[in-house]
Amino acid sequence: MLNGHKVVSLCTSRLNDVDNIKFIMELNNGLKDLNALMFIYNINTDLYWSDDNIRADSTVFSLIDFAVTDVVIIMYERIKNKSLSAKIIKAAQQHNVPVIIVDGVYEGCTSICFDYKKGFEEVVRHVIEFHGARNPHFLAGIKGNVFSDDRMDAFKKVIEENGIKFTEDMVSYGDFWSKPAREAVEALLASGKVPDAIICANDIMAINACSVLFKHGYNVPDDVIVTGFDGIEEINLTIPRVTTSYCGSAATVPTIIEALDVLFENGNHIEYYSVDPKLMINNSCGCDHINEKLRDDIIRSFNDRFYRYQDDNIVLANIAESMQTSSNIVECACRRFDDAIKDMTCIINKDCINGTKNYFAGNRRKNFADEMFLFFDNDLDSSGQHIFKRRDIVPNLDSIISIGNPLIFNVISYLNIPLGYVCFHFSDYSIVDYCKIPQIVNTLGSGIGGFVNMQYQLYLTNRIEKMYKYDSLTGLYNRLSFNNEFEQRKRTLGSKKYPITVILADLDGLKYINDNYGHGAGDNAIRTVATALKESAPEDALCVRFGGDEMLAVITGECDPEQIKSDINRRLRNYNSTECKPYLIAASVGIFCTDSTQNTDFELLVKETDVNMYAEKMAKRGQKV
Numbered sequence: 001m002l003n004g005h006k007v008v009s010l011c012t013s014r015l016n017d018v019d020n021i022k023f024i025m026e027l028n029n030g031l032k033d034l035n036a037l038m039f040i041y042n043i044n045t046d047l048y049w050s051d052d053n054i055r056a057d058s059t060v061f062s063l064i065d066f067a068v069t070d071v072v073i074i075m076y077e078r079i080k081n082k083s084l085s086a087k088i089i090k091a092a093q094q095h096n097v098p099v100i101i102v103d104g105v106y107e108g109c110t111s112i113c114f115d116y117k118k119g120f121e122e123v124v125r126h127v128i129e130f131h132g133a134r135n136p137h138f139l140a141g142i143k144g145n146v147f148s149d150d151r152m153d154a155f156k157k158v159i160e161e162n163g164i165k166f167t168e169d170m171v172s173y174g175d176f177w178s179k180p181a182r183e184a185v186e187a188l189l190a191s192g193k194v195p196d197a198i199i200c201a202n203d204i205m206a207i208n209a210c211s212v213l214f215k216h217g218y219n220v221p222d223d224v225i226v227t228g229f230d231g232i233e234e235i236n237l238t239i240p241r242v243t244t245s246y247c248g249s250a251a252t253v254p255t256i257i258e259a260l261d262v263l264f265e266n267g268n269h270i271e272y273y274s275v276d277p278k279l280m281i282n283n284s285c286g287c288d289h290i291n292e293k294l295r296d297d298i299i300r301s302f303n304d305r306f307y308r309y310q311d312d313n314i315v316l317a318n319i320a321e322s323m324q325t326s327s328n329i330v331e332c333a334c335r336r337f338d339d340a341i342k343d344m345t346c347i348i349n350k351d352c353i354n355g356t357k358n359y360f361a362g363n364r365r366k367n368f369a370d371e372m373f374l375f376f377d378n379d380l381d382s383s384g385q386h387i388f389k390r391r392d393i394v395p396n397l398d399s400i401i402s403i404g405n406p407l408i409f410n411v412i413s414y415l416n417i418p419l420g421y422v423c424f425h426f427s428d429y430s431i432v433d434y435c436k437i438p439q440i441v442n443t444l445g446s447g448i449g450g451f452v453n454m455q456y457q458l459y460l461t462n463r464i465e466k467m468y469k470y471d472s473l474t475g476l477y478n479r480l481s482f483n484n485e486f487e488q489r490k491r492t493l494g495s496k497k498y499p500i501t502v503i504l505a506d507l508d509g510l511k512y513i514n515d516n517y518g519h520g521a522g523d524n525a526i527r528t529v530a531t532a533l534k535e536s537a538p539e540d541a542l543c544v545r546f547g548g549d550e551m552l553a554v555i556t557g558e559c560d561p562e563q564i565k566s567d568i569n570r571r572l573r574n575y576n577s578t579e580c581k582p583y584l585i586a587a588s589v590g591i592f593c594t595d596s597t598q599n600t601d602f603e604l605l606v607k608e609t610d611v612n613m614y615a616e617k618m619a620k621r622g623q624k625v
Contacts, residue, residue: 002068003401006036006264009064011088012075015042015408016435018233020078023249024434028406030257034264036070038406044438046080054084056413057441061088063368063409063421065391066095071263073256075249076104098263102252110269112255116147116229119245119277120201121154123227126243126279127197128162131286133225136164137195139184139205141176148176151201151229169193174205181205185212196224203228203235206242210284221286231280240283247277312436316443323447324454329353330385332451333376343427345394346376346412346444348420350387355455360415372420375448393423400425410441414449471545473523474530482544486602489542489556497597500554501561504590504609505533505568506617507549513583521583526551528575529568529587536567546606554605561591588617 001007008031014020028038041064043057061084064072072092074085089106092099099109127133138155141148156166172188174181181204188195189212198213200206206228210220220226220240228235231246255273263269281287326332329352350373351359374380374388377395393407394400400407408424422444426433469481477485507529514522530551534543537553546552553564568589576584590613592605 001070002037003398004035005401006034006070007068008036008038008071008073008260009069010038010040010073010075010406011061011064011079011085012040013043013046013078013080015040016044016437018435019231019248019250021434023253024406026250026253027256028404030253031260032404034257034260036260036264037401039064039069040406040408042408042410042437043079044410044441054081056416056418057411058084059368059418060409060411060421063390063411064088064091065393066092066097067391069095069097071098071100071260073100073102074104076101078103078249098269100256100259100263100269102249102256105272110259110263110271110273112252112259112273112275114247114251114275114277116247116277117150117154119247119279120151120229121158122277122279123229123243123245124155124158124199126281127199127225127227127285128158128164131197131225133195133197134164135195136170136197136199137188138171139174139181139198139200139209140171141174141201141205143173145176148201155199170195174200174208176202176205178204178208181208182212185209189213189216189218194218194224198224198226200226200228203230203232203242203244206244206284207234207238210238210240210242221284225286226284228284229277231278235280235282238284243282243285243287244280245277246280251275251278312439316439320443320447320450324450326451329375329451332448333385342378342433343425344376344378344440345374345423345425346420346448347372347388347390347394347423348375348412348448349373349418352419352448352452355452355459358456359419359452360417368418368421375420394425403427408437410437412441412445412448414445414452417449419445419448419452471530474527474545474551476530476534476551477542477544479544479546482542483602485542486554490596490600493556493596497595498556499558499593499595500556500600500605501559502592502594502605502609503533503537503553503555503561503564503568504546504592504606504613505529505551505553505587506590506613508586508588508617508620509583510549517583521581524581525549525583525585528572528585532568532571532575532587536564536571552606552609556596561593565589565591588613588620590614590616 031038041060043060045055074088076085079085089099101109102112105111138152140152160166172184174184198209200209206226210226213220213224218224228242228244231244231248235242235244252275255275323332353373370390372388372390374386379396405426409421411421412419422441471478507525510522513525526549533551533553538555538559542554544552572585590609592609592612
């Protein structure tokens with residue numbers, strides 16, 4: 001329950017299918033009458049039946065909030081994965097949330113299933129009993145598949161009731177798909193046993209059977225009747241239009257609403273509902289059923305989606321590229337989506353914004369934390385990025401649900417690793433908007449994933465550069481990189497005259513510290529002197545660890561070297577008084593001043609400065625130079 005509304009969580013896949021969109025629209029209208037909201041958890045890829053095909057976007061089902069969910073609906077045949085569906089059901093049952101399964105059966109759940117055998121039998125009877133086919137051929141799906149086997153049983157039953165003896169050569173296998181279906185029909189025609197009807201186990205195979213028959217000069221339906229099964233949108237674009245039986249999700253909506261009404265009314269559930277497929281008589285069987293307006297509407301819709309798809313692909317590709325090359329997370333979100341992406345909220349894992357960690361290492365199935373990061377929302381300025389509690393679902397939730405349309409959740413991923421999720425909350429129903437969901441999700445995955453990966457690569461590059469350029473103990477330049485920087489500085493300043501000041505700080509008593517307190521103490525003393533030198537010198541000074549305990553600063557421009565020397569000593573005294581080490585840290589400091597018109601060979605500058613530093617060191621020891 002949320003804001004006085006029941007919440008129905010729908011688990012499905014490929015929401016961009018036109019039939020699925022029709023299903024969502026009709027179901028949501030029915031839910032409004034029940035005072036219920038719909039949250040849709042969608043995956044854009046087919047998982048099929050093997051766990052090997054489970055990809056990162058399936059983690060979307062872990063986002064279901066059972067604290068507010070009143071009923072879970074699982075589109076079992078669309079998800080196509082038993083273990084994944086079982087996992088959702090187990091989680092729901094642990095929270096005492098009832099489950100409705102469409103096109104599947106599971107203990108303790110309400111099942112709503114098509115009577116596929118009855119529907120297919122009706123198609124076969126139409127071909128055999130109405131059109132009088134006497135030499136039929138069955139183009140089956142996958143051998144051993146329960147749906148294919150049930151349709152074969154219906155085929156056998158009808159032809160035998162009509163005095164046609166079934167033989168094994170009446171069956172070919174097209175595996176429910178185009179290429180194997182075409183190969184099966186090619187083999188059938190090559191055998192010379194051309195049937196008067198090819199009754200296919202689904203529409204895709206029927207469409208391809210017609211294509212092969214046309215290629216070989218056969219006319220459909222005059223020479224060979226062809227029928228399909230399922231009622232997919234593509235049959236309305238074929239010539240002739242394929243006779244089939246509609247088993248689309250939209251046909252289950254009245255039964256789903258009935259089952260929900262029972263659950264909401266008294267908390268009980270009916271275990272099983274049966275839905276009859278609807279025979280769709282078209283032209284491929286020989287019936288004269290032509291609806292030109294329907295064909296025109298479908299073609300117009302198809303063209304709109306197709307050309308918008310092409311245009312949007314270019315826009316979205318540019319967005320992904322600009323996101324990947326952004327310098328920070330705010331700039332990444334500022335890659336405005338304009339008309340290509342609307343009514344959307346994107347929430348990512350907090351680790352995505354930490355460029356110092358390799359997000360893509362380790363666990364391939366990252367969980368979504370209770371606290372996420374609000375990356376982007378159409379209704380918010382990009383500066384509104386902030387840590388976001390996942391239980392709040394989306395910003396402005398009350399305003400969004402007041403519209404009455406579904407909230408659609410998709411996981412965004414990169415390299416098959418979840419980055420976060422996106423919630424679409426379209427303000428109206430638009431087939432084009434729904435069909436763009438996979439494109440948008442892929443863009444976000446590519447853009448954010450590329451950005452996260454690039455930030456880590458930049459971090460590694462900077463670390464490598466730092467290791468190459470800087471001394472690991474002191475953080476000052478090493479000699480090689482210092483030489484490069486010094487020569488570059490001289491080239492930049494050119495031939496004009498400018499002062500050059502060299503300050504050399506040499507740690508006093510390093511051997512004593514090492515011998516009496518260990519090399520760790522010696523390293524600390526070296527680091528402390530280096531820090532004092534760097535912090536005392538001007539910001540643009542080039543500071544280098546010149547030797548084991550010698551640190552050197554080169555300053556190009558005006559400065560007060562005596563003040564710098566005084567600051568170095570003051571910082572060391574302050575350190576000694578505050579840290580209270582058992583040893584004192586002090587340095588001898590040498591200064592050498594010249595200008596760019598003189599010999600600026602680095603080794604010469606060091607030599608001159610070293611003389612002055614050594615004089616101070618000897619003076620400290622009370623010796624004559």
